Amino acid sequence: MSAADTTTPAKVPPxxxxxxxxxxxxxxRGRTANGAPVPWLLLAPCLLILVLVMGYPLVxxxxxxxxxxxxxxxxxxxxxxSVGFDNFSTVLGDGEFWAVVLRTIVFAAGCVIFTxxxxxxxxxxxxxxxxxxxxxxxxxxxxSWGMPVIVATTVFxxxxxxDYGILNALLSKLPGVELIGHNWFASGPQGLAVIMLLVVWxxxxxxxxxxxxxxxxxxxxxxxxxxxxxxxxxxVFRHVTLPILKxxxxxxxxxxxxxxxxxFPQVFVMRNGHPEQEFQLLQTYSYDRxxxxxxxxxxxxxxxxxVLLLLGVVAVYMxxxxxxxxxE
Amino acid sequence: xxxxxxxxxxxxxxxxxxxxxxLLVFVTAGFPxxxxxxxxxxxxxxxxxxxxxxxxxxxxxxxxxxxxxxxxFWGPVGRSLIVSLxxxxxxxxxxLLAALAISRFAFRGRKIVIVGIxxxxxxxAVSMIIPVFLLLNDLGQYDKLTGLIITYLTFILPxxxxxxxxxxxxxxxxxxxxxxxxxxxxxxxxxxxxxPLLAPGLVATSVYGFIQAWxxxxxALMLMSQENQTATVWLGNFTxxxxxxxxxxxAGSTMMAVPIVVLFLLVQRKMAAGLTAGAxxx
Numbered sequence: 001m002s003a004a005d006t007t008t009p010a011k012v013p014p015x016x017x018x019x020x021x022x023x024x025x026x027x028x029r030g031r032t033a034n035g036a037p038v039p040w041l042l043l044a045p046c047l048l049i050l051v052l053v054m055g056y057p058l059v060x061x062x063x064x065x066x067x068x069x070x071x072x073x074x075x076x077x078x079x080x081x082s083v084g085f086d087n088f089s090t091v092l093g094d095g096e097f098w099a100v101v102l103r104t105i106v107f108a109a110g111c112v113i114f115t116x117x118x119x120x121x122x123x124x125x126x127x128x129x130x131x132x133x134x135x136x137x138x139x140x141x142x143x144s145w146g147m148p149v150i151v152a153t154t155v156f157x158x159x160x161x162x163d164y165g166i167l168n169a170l171l172s173k174l175p176g177v178e179l180i181g182h183n184w185f186a187s188g189p190q191g192l193a194v195i196m197l198l199v200v201w202x203x204x205x206x207x208x209x210x211x212x213x214x215x216x217x218x219x220x221x222x223x224x225x226x227x228x229x230x231x232x233x234x235x236v237f238r239h240v241t242l243p244i245l246k247x248x249x250x251x252x253x254x255x256x257x258x259x260x261x262x263x264f265p266q267v268f269v270m271r272n273g274h275p276e277q278e279f280q281l282l283q284t285y286s287y288d289r290x291x292x293x294x295x296x297x298x299x300x301x302x303x304x305x306x307v308l309l310l311l312g313v314v315a316v317y318m319x320x321x322x323x324x325x326x327x328e
Numbered sequence: 329x330x331x332x333x334x335x336x337x338x339x340x341x342x343x344x345x346x347x348x349x350x351l352l353v354f355v356t357a358g359f360p361x362x363x364x365x366x367x368x369x370x371x372x373x374x375x376x377x378x379x380x381x382x383x384x385x386x387x388x389x390x391x392x393x394x395x396x397x398x399x400x401f402w403g404p405v406g407r408s409l410i411v412s413l414x415x416x417x418x419x420x421x422x423x424l425l426a427a428l429a430i431s432r433f434a435f436r437g438r439k440i441v442i443v444g445i446x447x448x449x450x451x452x453a454v455s456m457i458i459p460v461f462l463l464l465n466d467l468g469q470y471d472k473l474t475g476l477i478i479t480y481l482t483f484i485l486p487x488x489x490x491x492x493x494x495x496x497x498x499x500x501x502x503x504x505x506x507x508x509x510x511x512x513x514x515x516x517x518x519x520x521x522x523x524p525l526l527a528p529g530l531v532a533t534s535v536y537g538f539i540q541a542w543x544x545x546x547x548a549l550m551l552m553s554q555e556n557q558t559a560t561v562w563l564g565n566f567t568x569x570x571x572x573x574x575x576x577x578x579a580g581s582t583m584m585a586v587p588i589v590v591l592f593l594l595v596q597r598k599m600a601a602g603l604t605a606g607a608x609x610x
Binding site (some may be wrong): 038039040042043045046047049050054056057058059060064074090114122125126128129130133134136137139140141143144145146147148149150151154155156157158159161163164166169170178198201203205209213218258261262264265267272273283285287290291300303304306307310313314318319 | 331342343344347349350351353354357358360361363367376377378379380382410421422423425426428429430433435437438441443445446447448449450451454455456457458459460462463466479481482486489499531539542543545546548555560563564572574577578581584585589590591592593595597606
């Protein structure tokens with residue numbers, strides 16, 4: 001999936017015919033054609049805020065990335081002058097940028113896949129455990145979901161501390177493992193794996209709880225019918241449960257992609273506000289260019305490229321979201 | 329619990345296996361939270377024991393005292409409260425109006441509005457920090473709570489609109505129409521019929537928005553100065569050049585997390601239901 005995909009209309013496989021659930025109320029909204037101004041009045045405050053505080057900066061982000069904008073422009077010593085595509089050619093010609101892009105994609109893909117698979121497995125497991133254990137697991141999941149990201153990051157920093165972290169102490173108890181004093185953040189991939197674990201730990205509860213709610217909507221009769229027809233556990237899951245859950249799964253994946261491509265505080269706080277080169281993801285890289293190197297224009301160009309990349313990834317799913325919006 | 333009932337008939341014997349697996353999930357998922365609270369109440373010297381005990385070793389409030397001493401705690405908490413409550417109060421009203429518009433009316437441009445709101449949600453907040461920083465700087469809103477409030481509003485609005493839309497579409501239109509047939513005005517029908525049904529969803533969405541605003545970190549860090557820091561940024565005070573004071577930091581984390589987690593426990597069931605309700609219908 002590349003940024004180029006944004007320009008072509010997203011090709012989505014034709015929607016699988018919805019599993020046989022009657023939808024008695026189709027799109028049925030007449031009667032409002034005469035009240036055309038009303039919805040716009042209702043929307044006005046929301047749109048106003050979004051345009052002012054989101055739209056304007058978004059436009060500014062674009063213009064910034066075509067300007068030369070450093071410290072002296074920030075303080076107003078020099079006017080910002082247009083430099084055309086200079087910022088983009090600098091960024092795109094930089095090998096480090098591409099390394100960061102690749103790292104971000106691998107990291108985000110890992111997070112999303114890991115989150116969705118673990119989430120689905122736990123959701124299915126919850127259907128099979130005793131009631132009391134289900135309640136306990138739910139409480140723990142909601143507690144970890146509700147943990148502020150900053151707190152969670154701080155706690156993981158403590159768990160993985162090289163000298164006094166509990167993880168090193170526990171792992172060292174295993175025969176043949178000696179990890180006391182091991183610094184998990186000495187190498188980028190290992191450190192990012194820890195951060196991935198942190199992201200997944202925080203993201204799984206939402207997926208589990210949402211999928212669990214979805215699973216309760218899977219009609220028992222359908223599953224039983226499939227069993228009677230000779231489907232095994234996997235068959236029932238693959239051909240009955242999964243198609244019914246598909247809209248939820250698509251939505252969860254969309255949200256996960258957005259969230260995991262936007263991972264910032266986890267890396268930033270874990271590396272004490274100065275992520276090393278090996279830890280840079282697109283978001284921190286853009287921040288670094290703008291606020292550490294003080295090249296706001298280049299930072300904006302990177303941020304803009306990130307947005308384009310993300311739109312490419314998400315364009316496919318956008319239609320699914322729209323379909324949900326269309327139904328009622 | 330019907331799933332359990334059906335499963336129980338055929339797989340009563342494998343229930344033990346599932347439960348063991350469930351316990352493993354319980355322990356793994358809960359451990360970070362447990363360890364945070366455990367460290368927070370530990371005597372400081374046990375926290376840096378090279379062979380730490382997994383069970384609580386003692387009960388002391390020293391770490392909490394230290395956490396409160398290290399930097400002003402109530403100031404940041406107060407500022408976070410002001411910001412989060414304002415964001416929610418404004419966001420829920422504005423968001424509900426917009427949600428009603430896109431879920432109950434057919435009008436030209438509806439689709440574009442929905443696309444716009446969804447698209448805004450997809451722009452990573454971090455990407456916007458540079459222009460937002462410059463904008464607030466130009467407006468004289470740098471280091472002002474109002475600047476932070478406006479900024480957070482744009483983060484929670486798309487989500488609020490989309491979630492409330494989910495709650496609204498779940499209320500049958502027929503109820504509203506029946507009230508109107510019985511002589512209610514459109515507004516009357518909304519206030520008497522839809523609003524009461526919507527109330528739990530509104531509460532849940534508000535609490536969720538509150539939590540999001542409370543937890544935000546980057547903008548709070550970039551847009552506020554050291555002396556006006558908010559609660560999330562306050563947590564950074566434990567790490568200095570000389571190292572990190574982990575035990576007090578865990579005490580601080582506990583203070584930050586517990587109220588939020590409790591709030592979250594209260595509303596999450598409603599949230600999850602609201603988020604999926606629309607999806608399953610599709």
